[in-house]
Amino acid sequence: MLLPVKHIFSFFLLALVPRVLADPKPSAEALRFSALAASSPDGVIKLDSKTFDAITTGYREWSVVVQLTALGSDFKCAPCKQFDPNFRAVSKAWKKVPAKDRDTHFFATLDFQDGRDIFQRLGLNSAPFVNFYPAKLGPRAPASGKTDPWSYDFNSNAFDALTLAEQLSPSTPVPIPYKEPPNYALIASAGATFLFILITARFFWMFFSSVFLSRWTWGFVTIATSIVMCSGFMFVRIRNMPLAVTTKTGASWVANGFQTQYGGETYAMSLLYGALAFSFVSLTLLVPKIPTAGRQRAGVYLWTTALMVLYSLLITLFRLKNPGYPFGLIF
Incomplete structure (x- = not known):
């Protein structure tokens, strides 16, 4: 028995509904932040007051970790300058994640000079701070329903990149693939020490081998x-x-x-x-x-x-x- 054309078309639309629901398209805002992260060498999105409000909006389908810092020469914030390279190293490691996961979580930074009102609104009188904002909508929203932001505790945790990556990984779509770079200074020092020992041993062997033997x-x-x-x-x-x-x-x-x-x-x-x-x-x-x-x-x-x-x-x-x-x- 042949079905009418309108019935066939209805069945086709019904078959597409689960697929559309299972694979939702990212919003225009998510695409904009993905483009900003992709254009940054280390994946960190530079914020101002306006973009901070946009990326931490209550209708976000993504999660974001924001560094609130004061890198200007007027502030002389030594901890800020110490932590900023480590934050960027973790963000750069996040760029290695496949796009389907990478584009649902972002790294961003807000300098005091670009967002004084944000610092005042949050009641911050020191820096640096790192706040994590979970997704509130879509499949990335926590199953527990807890979408309140939380802060990275610098008092309990170190300033290094490895500790930061370990603390953030349970809240990101996939673990952050950060690996500490080789300590070239230590390698060079060990190599120089070993070479010095070899040269010294060779010198003593040349002049004192008859005594040793x-x-x-x-x-x-x-x-x-x-x-x-x-x-x-x-x-x-x-x-x-x-x-x-x-x-x-x-x-x-x-x-x-x-x-x-x-x-x-x-x-x-x-x-x-x-x-x-x-x-x-x-x-x-x-x-x-x-x-x-x-x-x-x-x-x-x-x-x-x-x-x-x-x-x-x-x-x-x-x-x-x-x-x-x-x-x-x-x-």
């Missing part, structure tokens, strides 16, 4: 470390023990027993251990290189005697710490 150097470091650690240095340092104590019989630098130790003992043990190590090294490494037999024999007697005397002193020191120890060597 010498077995005598590492032998000395090893022996010195062993002497310091075996002398009780760490015990005295950690426990903050005194160098000596005063008793009824006078000053005493040797503590009785094996559970404690004074600083004087550490010095004495270090000297004895160092002298014993030097005597042993001399006897085993230096004496065999003496060219004549007589001098070599004298060296053997000398350093053997030194070992005996030094070890006797070590045992004597041990008897001072533990009087009950019955043995000795020479004295």
Whole structure:
């Protein structure tokens, strides 16, 4: 059965209604502000009193964040000059958003010189301020129905762009795709420091590599470390023990027993251990290189005697710490 032409036309109109309702066309005002934002290098719309009233009108289909500032040289507003580049950086990041979302939210700025009456109307006597105005009409209107403007809290939040973007993103159509730019000053400083370290290391290696690679150097470091650690240095340092104590019989630098130790003992043990190590090294490494037999024999007697005397002193020191120890060597 063929339907009349007027019925077919009616069905066609009914089919178009949901599509029109689902995809409403932006108003002339929204298109005007979209054009202003697109013509701005950073997407910030410069306002005056008239355009401020227009962009924050109660019939707006868009949301807008407005920076109220005082950048004129007469005002000397340091926070304004500090915050303005960060505000523009966030707005510039918003320009990367697809047009269907970008054109339903705007960034704008109103300077005190261009809108004194607006500052008076809002009761502002300082700057900067950032106010967010949610959409009141259309699909961008909040589902909760709360369309009152709110202010960015500079007391709780920082002046940096990243914090601003994070605070605004829950209220924008999509999150603001802001990323902090690389800190080129820090990169350059780190690179210069690394280069300086390389050059310095290269210089020292050229002139001191023979010292670093010498077995005598590492032998000395090893022996010195062993002497310091075996002398009780760490015990005295950690426990903050005194160098000596005063008793009824006078000053005493040797503590009785094996559970404690004074600083004087550490010095004495270090000297004895160092002298014993030097005597042993001399006897085993230096004496065999003496060219004549007589001098070599004298060296053997000398350093053997030194070992005996030094070890006797070590045992004597041990008897001072533990009087009950019955043995000795020479004295």
